[in-house]
Amino acid sequence: MPLRTPPLRELHADRGATFTEFGGWDMPVEFDSIRTEHAAVRESAGLFDVSHMGEIIVSGPDATTLTDRLVTNDVAALDAGEAVYAAITDEDGVMHDDTVVYRLPADETDRAAAAAPAYLFVPNAGHDEWAHGRWCDSRDEWGLDATVENVTDDWAMFALQGPAALDHLAAATDATPDPGRFEIVGATVAGVECLVARTGYTGEDGVELLVPWAEAGTVWTAFTGPVAAADDTEGEQPADGSAGDDRVRPCGLGSRDTLRIEAGFLLSGQDFHPEDEPRNPYEAGIGFVVKLDTEFVGRDALEGVEAEGVDEQFVGIRLVERGVPRNGYDITNTDGKVIGSVTSGTMSPTLDEPVGMGYVPTEYADPGTTVRVVVRGQQKKARVRTLPFLDE
Numbered sequence: 001m002p003l004r005t006p007p008l009r010e011l012h013a014d015r016g017a018t019f020t021e022f023g024g025w026d027m028p029v030e031f032d033s034i035r036t037e038h039a040a041v042r043e044s045a046g047l048f049d050v051s052h053m054g055e056i057i058v059s060g061p062d063a064t065t066l067t068d069r070l071v072t073n074d075v076a077a078l079d080a081g082e083a084v085y086a087a088i089t090d091e092d093g094v095m096h097d098d099t100v101v102y103r104l105p106a107d108e109t110d111r112a113a114a115a116a117p118a119y120l121f122v123p124n125a126g127h128d129e130w131a132h133g134r135w136c137d138s139r140d141e142w143g144l145d146a147t148v149e150n151v152t153d154d155w156a157m158f159a160l161q162g163p164a165a166l167d168h169l170a171a172a173t174d175a176t177p178d179p180g181r182f183e184i185v186g187a188t189v190a191g192v193e194c195l196v197a198r199t200g201y202t203g204e205d206g207v208e209l210l211v212p213w214a215e216a217g218t219v220w221t222a223f224t225g226p227v228a229a230a231d232d233t234e235g236e237q238p239a240d241g242s243a244g245d246d247r248v249r250p251c252g253l254g255s256r257d258t259l260r261i262e263a264g265f266l267l268s269g270q271d272f273h274p275e276d277e278p279r280n281p282y283e284a285g286i287g288f289v290v291k292l293d294t295e296f297v298g299r300d301a302l303e304g305v306e307a308e309g310v311d312e313q314f315v316g317i318r319l320v321e322r323g324v325p326r327n328g329y330d331i332t333n334t335d336g337k338v339i340g341s342v343t344s345g346t347m348s349p350t351l352d353e354p355v356g357m358g359y360v361p362t363e364y365a366d367p368g369t370t371v372r373v374v375v376r377g378q379q380k381k382a383r384v385r386t387l388p389f390l391d392e
Helices: 009-014 034-043 063-070 128-142 165-171 213-224 227-231 253-262 299-308
Strands: 018-022 025-030 046-049 056-059 083-089 095-103 119-122 147-150 155-161 184-189 192-197 206-212 249-251 312-319 330-332 338-348 353-361 370-375 378-385
Touching: 009 018, 009 213, 025 253, 034 046, 034 249, 034 253, 046 213, 046 253, 056 063, 056 128, 063 119, 063 128, 095 128, 128 147, 155 165, 155 213, 165 206, 192 213, 206 213, 253 338, 253 353, 312 338, 312 370
Parallel strands: 046 249
Antiparallel strands: 018 025, 046 155, 056 119, 056 147, 083 095, 095 119, 155 206, 184 192, 192 206, 312 353, 312 378, 330 338, 330 370, 338 353, 370 378
């Protein structure tokens, strides 16, 4: 099956991006270097093309009931323009995906009239068809009145992230949108009608922009500049990793990964997977997204987990010896017994230290506990620590 491509794939290639397959999509992994792009987001601002993320709109009289039954958080409590992070679980409480659910602003679409709220939720890369099918099948099984639309191919999605992100957003808009954290508003960005959400996946402030597919280039270049200008980077680069002048540095999935690991964020399909890494929200450290006073698929199983506790926990791990923890590397105790495995890891560009995340038995989960990570056949000393890594 051919890879799906974001609307600006050729523009990214013209800028010199290198690409990788991710979730069935051909996506830019870096434009300059992962470290440069990482620094831009931590110190200034960066712009990511995340059009590989899915978009599903749920509308109609029973849109609230349907979505509330299929995610772990309390969708019915959302006011227009608010959002919530949630897990999508099966009857056993095992996570199949995590998502952000937005209740659409009432003035953005006739689907979002106050009497009949409409919702946009964002499945992870490659999960849009699965999520659309699950919502449709559940609607039909439960006899609910709701319309479920997979609009992934209608919208580009960009993430403008970093301490200067909101300043760059203001410069690209006539009336500056001012959404609060986990809110979504309609706004005109570079002359294009968009949805602007105060959400992200980097541990920095910023927004995610939903842009009509056909107008993606207009919005992208409003922030990054045209290709010729962006490539004209001879001479000394700004120390903060920014693109210089008033431009925002384009960033790829490589730096998005290092940023989210530093922030302690889960990656669907890697830090949890229904078959390869079956985990419930309590094990994965996101028990706060579980609202047991709502009736969602998996609620009864998770009520039991909440009452009994978990046997394993998702933790941060910092190597104190040379080496980098990578996905799949064994975690052992000090006697060499395998107690878990690394699910995500990197050399942290911000801390300049090797860090990873993974699951260990609860008796090893206390911060400061000494463990080992097997790196290329050698046991490397490491210590367990709380997440995120940047909170020190």
